[in-house]
Amino acid sequence: MRKQIRKEQRRMQRESKVVADFYKSDAWEKTRKAYIISKYGMCERCNSAGVIVHHKTYITKQNIHDERITLSFDNLELLCRKCHNQEHFKDEYGCVFDDEGNPIAPPK
Ligand SMILES: [Zn+2]
Ligand SMILES: [Zn+2]
16 A cells, blocks of 8 residues: 555656756746746736746646646736745645646545
8 A cells, every 4th residue: 555655756756857857948037038928927816926937727747848737828817926825725624626627636
């Protein structure tokens, strides 16, 4: 049982490294900056200062090389930290979503 969990953690670490590398890429940095400018640096939900460019379709290892997902303005949303947290932690019960947008149960 424990082994299973560790295997799963390793898989997630590998996956998050692929995603982390994308977020460090020049292509993303350029797209991110251009997108922020196009939205006048304002959170699209509450109009306070936008700091995070969120992917509406979450990035995964499977779609990381699909520029229509990773670099298309259509899939981006400029959010402040608060709205971004709300997006990823949808409700007060702590229901969170995995990278594919599936709800996952809160840790007991
Ligand atoms: Zn906001
Ligand atoms: Zn996000």
